[in-house]
Amino acid sequence: MKRYLLGALGLAFAILAALAAFSPAIAQSSATGSVSTKWHTTALIDFTLTPNYYTGYGAVPAEFGTQPAPTHGPYATGVGAGSVDFGTTLAGKTYLYKYAAHLHVTSNDAAGFFIYGEAAINITNSTDGTTYPVSQALFYLPSGATSDSNTGFSPGFPFQLTSGAVSGGTYSTPPTIAYTTYPPPIASSNTDDGDYYYDYEFKVPSDATAGNVYYVWIVYTVIGQ
Amino acid sequence: MKYFKLSLAAVGLLILSLVLLQPVKAGLSSQQAQIGVTIVVIVSPTPLAYNERSTTTVAQAPVITSSMSLDRATPALKHVFDAQSLQFEQTSSLVVAQVQHPLLVQAAVSPNPNATLLTSNNTEVVINASPGTTLQVPCAFTVTVSTTTSWSLDEGLTNDFSSSFPGKDLANNTYASTPLPTSTPYLVYADDGSAWSLLASGSKITTYCVTLTVTVPASVTAGTYSSNAIYTLFMS
Numbered sequence: 001m002k003r004y005l006l007g008a009l010g011l012a013f014a015i016l017a018a019l020a021a022f023s024p025a026i027a028q029s030s031a032t033g034s035v036s037t038k039w040h041t042t043a044l045i046d047f048t049l050t051p052n053y054y055t056g057y058g059a060v061p062a063e064f065g066t067q068p069a070p071t072h073g074p075y076a077t078g079v080g081a082g083s084v085d086f087g088t089t090l091a092g093k094t095y096l097y098k099y100a101a102h103l104h105v106t107s108n109d110a111a112g113f114f115i116y117g118e119a120a121i122n123i124t125n126s127t128d129g130t131t132y133p134v135s136q137a138l139f140y141l142p143s144g145a146t147s148d149s150n151t152g153f154s155p156g157f158p159f160q161l162t163s164g165a166v167s168g169g170t171y172s173t174p175p176t177i178a179y180t181t182y183p184p185p186i187a188s189s190n191t192d193d194g195d196y197y198y199d200y201e202f203k204v205p206s207d208a209t210a211g212n213v214y215y216v217w218i219v220y221t222v223i224g225q
Numbered sequence: 226m227k228y229f230k231l232s233l234a235a236v237g238l239l240i241l242s243l244v245l246l247q248p249v250k251a252g253l254s255s256q257q258a259q260i261g262v263t264i265v266v267i268v269s270p271t272p273l274a275y276n277e278r279s280t281t282t283v284a285q286a287p288v289i290t291s292s293m294s295l296d297r298a299t300p301a302l303k304h305v306f307d308a309q310s311l312q313f314e315q316t317s318s319l320v321v322a323q324v325q326h327p328l329l330v331q332a333a334v335s336p337n338p339n340a341t342l343l344t345s346n347n348t349e350v351v352i353n354a355s356p357g358t359t360l361q362v363p364c365a366f367t368v369t370v371s372t373t374t375s376w377s378l379d380e381g382l383t384n385d386f387s388s389s390f391p392g393k394d395l396a397n398n399t400y401a402s403t404p405l406p407t408s409t410p411y412l413v414y415a416d417d418g419s420a421w422s423l424l425a426s427g428s429k430i431t432t433y434c435v436t437l438t439v440t441v442p443a444s445v446t447a448g449t450y451s452s453n454a455i456y457t458l459f460m461s
Contacts, residue, residue: 042322049326062261064419075331086332092340094261101328109322120327136348138330139263141451153261153383155451158349174327202332203261203348206340215331223323 043109043224050080053102053197054146059086062094062152062201070098084200092206096152099143100200101220107192109224114185115196116221118162120175123205126213132205134159134216139201140186148199156201157186159218175217182223190225254377254459258343261453262366264395265351266386266439270447343378343458344369350437357443364434368399368456375428375461379421382411386450390442392416395452398436399424408438411454421457 052058057079058070073085084100107113122131123138139156162177169175187196208214347366354360370376380399382392392415396408412422425433435454 045322045324047324047326049328051328062259064414073331073333075329083329083331086330088335089332090337090340091334092258092260092337092344095332100330107322126331139349153453153455155384155453156263157265157449157451158263158351171329174329176325176327179323200330202330204332204334206337206344208334210334210336213331213333215329218328218330219325220328221323221325 043107043111043113045105045107045109045113045222045224047103047105047220047222049220050102050104051084052076052079052082052099054099054148055079056148057097057099059089059095059097059202060152061090062096064151064153067151072097086202089202089204091204091208091210093204094152095202095204096150096154097200097202098148098150099197100140101198101218102145103194103196103198103220103222105189105194105196105222107222107224109192111225112189112191113194113222113224114182115187115189116179116183116223117159117186118164118177118183118219118221119159120162120166120169120177120217120219122161123214123216124171125209126171126215127209128212130209132208132214134161137203137205138216138218139203140198141201143197143199145195145197150199152201154199154201156199159216162219169217171215175219177219177221179221182221188225254461256457257376257460258339258458259455260343260345260348260368261383261455262345262347263349264382264437264452264454265349266390266441266450267351267353268441268445268447268450269353269355271356342370342372342460343456344371345456352437352439354439354441356441356445356447359438359440362437362439365437366435367432368435369430369432370427370458371430372458372460373428373430375426377426377459378424379455379457379459380411380424381417381421381455382413383453383455384415385413386452387445390445390450392452394440394442396438396440397454398438399433400436401425401431401433404434404436408436414455421455424456 056070057076058072060068060070071087073087075083075085084097086095086097089095103115105113119134122134124131135158138159140159141150141154141156143150160183164177164179167176345366345368350362350365352360352362370378382395385392392413393410396410398405398408412420
């Protein structure tokens with residue numbers, strides 16, 4: 001009986017030893033294959049926004065026939081500087097602001113880019129905070145780099161109030177807009193670079209308060225296609 | 226000779242009367258206010274026809290996409306497949322390169338005694354339409370004349386929407402109380418001799434409802450088109 005037990009133990013050790021000896025051989029079996037890895041890199045986009053981009057910038061009242069010389073308010077401080085300041089306007093009248101904004105877009109995205117232009121806030125009275133819908137008052141229309149044949153009655157397109165999340169946007173605080181969904185673009189390009197020139201039209205509300213200043217922030221956003 | 230002198234005198238009188246009458250006409254009717262309503266037509270792309278899957282596509286061998294993971298492999302296996310055991314997170318959000326710049330627009334307002342003589346409840350109308358269709362927008366906007374002094378009101382469109390989308394494709398049915406039997410195409414200032422058409426005249430405060438009917442030619446490509454409906458008030 002004792003011999004039998006010793007024999008059984010010996011057989012068990014032999015089996016374990018055999019398993020231990022063969023296991024590494026299984027682990028070392030190998031095969032070769034290929035792994036395809038794909039990834040996307042985001043495009044590099046840059047653009048400059050130049051207000052009052054050409055000599056002769058400023059506002060003219062909407063009139064047919066011979067056009068008056070443009071004038072501007074004190075905050076349109078020079079070519080390429082300041083804000084788009086219509087200056088003193090009459091309630092109920094329409095004005096064209098020539099050479100208002102130039103967007104120069106550069107990117108490495110061969111597919112091109114989209115330009116979004118929206119108002120961060122409505123037209124706001126800086127004195128009492130009352131507002132007018134921006135889509136009823138401020139319009140944009142294509143212009144030229146160094147020439148401009150638009151009048152105050154040239155057809156424009158309304159700026160829309162953004163549905164994105166706005167940070168800032170008071171008179172002295174430039175806003176940013178965080179988008180979860182982008183609106184329809186105001187322009188697009190199928191090439192990597194581009195220049196866009198815009199005039200603005202302002203339809204002054206007929207019941208706007210005389211003696212007050214009204215303002216709005218327009219935010220331009222450019223993304224790769 | 227006598228007849229010649231008489232003829233000269235008649236011509237002189239005619240010219241004099243014309244000269245004298247001109248200021249009288251201006252005095253009777255001078256422009257007091259002018260407003261514009263921007264009409265934006267957004268033309269959608271022509272709908273695409275249903276394209277049934279071809280038999281060629283069906284006959285093709287299906288593409289099977291598979292993936293593998295070595296997360297739970299033994300250390301020895303991980304060692305052997307070290308180069309292939311890279312982990313890539315599934316894309317859960319699209320990262321977009323975005324650049325943003327703001328621009329301040331401002332204006333000071335001064336009094337205008339004529340500001341409320343002629344007003345509209347809506348300074349821009351947006352119409353969505355497809356090529357080859359006709360769309361009507363009942364009472365798209367109103368035009369109100371707020372004076373009891375004798376007045377006349379002109380209307381017209383500044384320009385065509387595009388070379389293939391004439392301004393005359395926009396018609397209006399302008400009425401004070403009851404819609405008119407038919408709509409009338411707008412006169413286009415840029416095409417029709419820089420002239421407006423007379424809409425109405427009177428001496429009472431009146432509000433007009435303007436129902437627009439736009440017919441988009443089938444050849445118009447998708448895009449956003451714009452023109453201005455201009456209303457001009459003349460008063461004695």
